[in-house]
Amino acid sequence: MDLRRKPRVGESIIQGFLFLCGAISVLTTLGIVYILGRESVLFFASEEVNLLKFFGGTEWQPAIGRFGIWPLVTATLMASLIAMTVALPIGLCVAIYLSEYAPDRTRSILKPVLEILAGIPTVVYGYFALTFMTPLLRGILGRDVVEIYNTASAGIVIGILVIPLVSSMSEDALRAVPGTLRQASYGLGATRLETAVRIVLPAALSGVAAAFIVAISRAIGETMIVAIAAGAGPNFTFSPFRAAETMTGHIVRISGGDLSYDSIDYNSIFAIGLLLFLLTLSLNVLSQWIVRRFREEYE
Amino acid sequence: MALNQQETAGQDAGGMMPSGPAYHERVVARQRRGRAWAVIFQAAMLAGIIALCALLLNILNQSFGYIAIVNNIDPAELAVDGVPLDRLPKDNLVEILEANVSAGLMRRYEHDMPFAERSRENVHELILERVVEPQVQATWGLFDSLFVRGSVFAEAEERYPGSDVYFRSWLTTSFISKSQSSEPLRAGVRTAIFGSLWVVAITVLFSFPIGVGAAIYLEEYAHKERVLNRLIQTNINNLAGVPSIIYGMLGLAIFVRILEVFTSGAFLGVGDQSTANGRTIISAGLTLGLLILPLIIINGQEAIRAVPSSLRQAGFGLGATHWQVIWHHVLPSAMPGILTGTILAVSRAIGETAPLVVVGASTFIALDPSGPFSKFTVLPIQIYQWTSRPQDEFRNLAAAAILVLLILLLSLNASAVLLRNHFDRGQASA
Known part of the structure; x- marks a missing residue:
């Protein structure tokens, strides 16, 4: 009987097919880069646009050939900034509470609640921003201060949207800190707060920082909330209570209409898309790098 | 402020411990601070729950x-x-x-x-x-x-x-069974529900086999040291963080434009010839398929990794080939985890709006979709359109449609939980 390893054609074919499945993800990335890059090159090759005007202009009016990206960028950053001032403190406090304070029973009830919050589609959050948060803000601050469409309410609701993301990632990081550290801290007479904030949090800092960065990236890429609640039409403003269109909101509005291929409008959304892609990608890569570089290993 | 106090407290401890009443005072202060922050942490948790309640009540209210x-x-x-x-x-x-x-x-x-x-x-x-x-x-x-x-x-x-x-x-049986109408009193979500089901069916048909295949490859075949495999892994992790609207633009450029002959159904001679273009159910399904592929792969990998290696070794020991071990032993025991992950990914796909706006969901469809080459609208798109209308009655319609969507998602998630419990019990008794 020959017990040597036989070449098996079927096995090789299967392995080849499975490799292709894995390769599709790489092809997706290449596709994204190629498509965004190609259309952006076409965009910048047209006469009306150049890089200097794109990154230097404060007016985005495709109808009259003004393609300055800043109004879209400032609106995006403003909404994200507001979102982060809501999400980071609340998310971190929730994470500390769940990981360091909550009894197991409470935790097992509260975690699913946060997961529900994370599972609600963003269009529902957009509806919430427009029909609840905006009237609330207008009621508190006055109808003439706050416009119907504004970045503040969109930003706050994006903040609510990313709370579960921040809290669950941070909580994972906090819980990964070994219990012996906590025991030692208690043994030295530290209170629960001191243990949580001065022992556990610093030990988990890389994970928490990564969570923050992923949250920022998520907020920048968030689309439906701003498309519904932040307003249509680019507006170079620094007031959070005015209507302003973000990068994602602009892409949605332009592509929602009848868009003819090979028009400068069509190409322009890909240029915005490329900027958005590079921005979020670099944030994601940064967060992964932080986790790898600064992770504290306890064995 | 609080930090400063703690800093000085730390220095004191290094230098000279206060004693007597001063010591006692400091302990009380520390404990007071501890209690105050405990309240703040709980308040943060409460804020999250209040936000969820406000969101749900607001929708019920409307x-x-x-x-x-x-x-x-x-x-x-x-x-x-x-x-x-x-x-x-x-x-x-x-x-x-x-x-x-x-x-x-x-x-x-x-x-x-x-x-x-x-x-x-x-x-x-x-x-x-x-x-x-x-x-x-x-x-x-x-x-x-x-x-x-x-x-x-x-x-x-x-x-x-x-x-x-x-x-x-606003949420009635006729709201669910009627198709879209410009009259708010008679409008329904029937076409949108059918659209969602069609799109999701294609999404699953596309992404489930490929996602599971990729997960198997990465966990069972790939040598982790090889650069190519590391590249695939890093790439999948990064894809999971790409904003969904970017996938919409990819779908618009590739499925709608470049592959228009296929996605419009023209190559089969089907589809509506007068309006044939690539803005069809199949384009939307494939776009969402690409979107949830990384999620399915990552979940699948976790499920496969959790299968004990003793199972594989027993299979190899009995002379099974690599694929036989995977097909007969690894996959069956990883399946509950894979399915749970898939259901969660699918509920993400059902709720996605932005990529489908970009791919080109139709604004008004009164006829049920007849196949993968029909024009489409889906529930979230319908919600978006109704929300964007200035009149109050369309907001009410949007709220009712949101309830339909949330009930759909809730039942999907519940089935994922049931599935997991069912299989967990089955494995425990086996």
Whole structure:
């Protein structure tokens, strides 16, 4: 009987097919880069646009050939900034509470609640921003201060949207800190707060920082909330209570209409898309790098 | 401020411990600070829960409530011999319709579908649409309707004299069974639900086999040291963080434009020739497929990794080939985890809006989609469009559609949990 390893054609074919499945993800990335890059090159090759005007202009009016990206960028950053001032403190406090304070029973009830919050589609959050948060803000601050469409309410609701993301990632990081550290801290007479904030949090800092960065990236890429609640039409403003269109909101509005291929409008959304892609990608890569570089290993 | 105090406290501890009453005072202060922050942490948790409650209550509030209606013709006037419109037989209804609309319109209805074949409900519907012509004047939320009924009626009386005020649930069975309409009182989400089901079916057919295949490759075959495999892994992790709208643009450029011949159905000679373009269900499904592929792969990898290696070694020991071990042993025991991950990914796909707007969901479709090459709309798109309308009644419709969407998602998630529990128990007893 020959017990040597036989070449098996079927096995090789299967392995080849499975490799292709894995390769599709790489092809997706290449596709994204190629498509965004190609259309952006076409965009910048047209006469009306150049890089200097794109990154230097404060007016985005495709109808009259003004393609300055800043109004879209400032609106995006403003909404994200507001979102982060809501999400980071609340998310971190929730994470500390769940990981360091909550009894197991409470935790097992509260975690699913946060997961529900994370599972609600963003269009529902957009509806919430427009029909609840905006009237609330207008009621508190006055109808003439706050416009119907504004970045503040969109930003706050994006903040609510990313709370579960921040809290669950941070909580994972906090819980990964070994219990012996906590025991030692208690043994030295530290209170629960001191243990949580001065022992556990610093030990988990890389994970928490990564969570923050992923949250920022998520907020920048968030689309439906701003498309519904932040307003249509680019507006170079620094007031959070005015209507302003973000990068994602602009892409949605332009592509929602009848868009003819090979028009400068069509190409322009890909240029915005490329900027958005590079921005979020670099944030994601940064967060992964932080986790790898600064992770504290306890064995 | 708090930090500063702690800093000095730390220095003191390094230098000289305070003793006596000073020591005691400091302990009390530390504990007080501890309690204060504990309250803050709990408040943060509470804030999250309040946000969730506000969101859900807001939707309920908008889904039910009083509306003020003005009818072109009061249905009571249409009663024949004291029998109200609702209970009239079909013949009377046809007569009423004939008496109130133009002959041309009657001929068109007759041409669309002879009156002899129409059901009583259908004719009744036509009367409501063409003769009674109810117009929504104003709507109120559920909480106003419940708690300040008096002022709702007073306001309606004052601002919309002659209007009919009644309590309306926007979420009804006819809301689910009717297709889209520009009249808010008769609009429904039927086409959107069918659209969502079609799109998700294609998404799953595309991404489940490929996602599981990729997960198997990465966990069972790939040598982790090889650069190519590391590249694939890093790439998948990064893809999971790409904003969904970017996938929409990828879908627009590739599926809608470059592959238009295939996605419009033109290569099969099917699809609507007059409007044939790539903005079809299949383009949307494939786009969402690419979107959830990283999620399925990552979840699948975790599930496969959790299968104990003793199982594999036993298989190899009995002389099974690599694929036999995977197919007969690894996959079956990883399947619950894979399915749970897939269901969660699918519920993400059902809720996605932005990429489908970019791919080109249609703004108004009254006909059910007939296949993968039809134009489409989906529930979230419908919600988005209704939300974008300035009139209140469309907001109410959007809220009702959100309830439908949330119920759909909730049942999907519940099935994922049940599935996981079922298989967990099965494995425990095995």
